């Protein structure tokens with residue numbers, strides 16, 4: 001049975017980039033690794049609808065914090081068998097965003113913090129009702145909002161398939177999300193957390209394998 005590590009952070013923080021580096025470093029150490037990125041665009045209808053809503057489609061769907069949170073949660077619920085299989089077959093399973101993304105973004109959208117009702121709702125729904133595995137460790141890529149937003153905008157300029165969405169355009173939201181993530185780290189929400197910058201993220205995850 002492998003361990004499940006979730007990599008969290010703001011839009012454009014560099015999660016995908018770091019997950020690739022962790023995969024490579026773990027494989028070089030002889031560990032078998034699998035990764036899964038949420039939302040699962042192109043594989044999950046609920047993930048695709050959430051993305052379309054963030055790009056202005058589906059009427060007022062995106063205005064509802066709980067409706068958006070439910071779409072992201074249903075994407076993960078549908079991935080539960082994949083996660084279980086990956087954990088049975090690999091030493092390390094990496095998630096590029098997981099349930100804490102729903103906690104941080106939904107609380108921030110409501111102007112609330114890590115102790116709020118919506119964060120409990122996310123935990124009850126995803127770990128309780130949907131039976132998703134609780135991560136063994138969660139890592140926050142602590143790239144500040146101004147830097148992360150700059151990267152997201154830079155990516156959009158060079159990648160026509162990755163235009164900024166309504167969350168990424170909202171600098172106040174990104175600042176609030178960063179604050180809630182900090183509170184999730186401080187309270188070790190659901191499991192242990194560590195705070196990483198780009199340089200020590202790989203070592204922090206590899207340490208979990210020992």
Ligand SMILES: Nc1ncnc2c1ncn2[C@@H]1O[C@H](COP(=O)(O)OP(=O)(O)OP(=O)(O)O)[C@@H](O)[C@H]1O
Nearest residue numbers: 010011012013014015016017018151152154155198
């Ligand atoms: N350490 C870094 N320094 C500078 N640029 C970086 C760094 N890491 C990633 N980038 C660049 O920043 C952009 C965002 O990176 P990436 O796609 O890995 O972020 P992400 O956190 O997965 O984003 P999202 O959650 O929005 O999908 C990309 O263009 C990437 O090449």
Ligand SMILES: Cc1cn([C@H]2C[C@H](O)[C@@H](COP(=O)(O)O)O2)c(=O)[nH]c1=O
Nearest residue numbers: 011038039072097098101102105106167
């Ligand atoms: C998985 C997940 C994501 N979100 C938010 C975070 C981002 O702003 C968008 C899209 O994700 P991406 O990594 O930029 O493609 O959705 C969320 O609120 N809840 C979630 O569970």
